[in-house]
Amino acid sequence: MCNPPEKSGGLHDEAQRLLNELPKHLRLMAQFSLATGLRQSNVSYLRWDQVDLERGFAWIHPDQSKSGKAINVPLNNDALSVLQEVQGDDVHYCFVYQGKPVERTSTKAWHAALKRAGIENFRWHDLRHTWASWHVQRGTSLQELQELGGWSSYEMVLRYAHLASHHLKRVAGNVDGTTGTNLVQSQKKKSPAISSEALSIMVPEAESIRSNNLLFYSG
Incomplete structure (x- = not known):
């Protein structure tokens, strides 16, 4: 799982290996990131007053987003499962470690988990790229991906366009x-071969018909 979207093959297996090696608080945050595509800071400081478990939505305020615009985050089943698991750990924040928001995720524990999982050159932010790659590979349009990921411009999601080629x-x-075209090709395949003897008879007739037609249209 290294630097998507350029290398996107086999990401599911590698992602699972990484999740298996992470300590619980980082594993839950990584699972939530892979389910929503949210940036690390948005996951680290996500508050319960930004989540509606009943309706299945979360939201990022404009001052919390990179684009400066509010982001409406639909929560799929994986994201909801994670939030249900951490519910009750803290009154204010969804993800905490020792009673505080997890400000840093690229810790010794993160790098040790990568090493045990056999994954190189992978940053926490690449979880977002992985999420985007999975979406495009499963048929999510680039326009839909832009809205889901809260990108400010369409150009930002064009990096994933090559992953949609099989859908195209x-x-x-x-x-x-x-x-x-198909009809012509089909008729060509079905047309019987013409013998040289038949052709010698048909050509003069065809020339006669062509001459008569020319005279008709010129008259």
């Missing part, structure tokens, strides 16, 4: 046959 290949066939 699938929908490219939606217009098959509209130009008659």
Whole structure:
């Protein structure tokens, strides 16, 4: 799991290996990041008054987002499961360690877990890239991804466009046959071979028809 989106293959297995090696407080935060795509600071300082478990949403205030705009965060089942697991640990913050928000995630415990999992050159922020890569690979459009991730511009999500190529290949066939190409090719395959003897008879006839037509249209 190294520096997505350039290398996106096998991320699920590597992500699971990393989660298995992380201490509980970092594992839960990493799981939540992989489920929502939220930046580290938004996860570290997420408060319970920013979460609606019943409706399945969380929200990031404008002064908490990199773009300066509020982000509405739909919570999938994985994200809800994590929040239900940490519910009751603290009155104010969703994720705490020893009673305080987890300000730093790139700790010795993080690097030790990466080493045990056999993963190199991976930062906490790459969890967000991994989340985005998974979305595009499963058919989420780039426009939808931009809204989910709270990116300020469409150009920011274009880095993931190459991961959607197999989806484009699938929908490219939606217009098959509209130009008659398939019909022509099918007729070519079904047309019987013409003998040289038959051709010698047909050519003069065709020339005669062509001459008559020319005379008709010129008259």
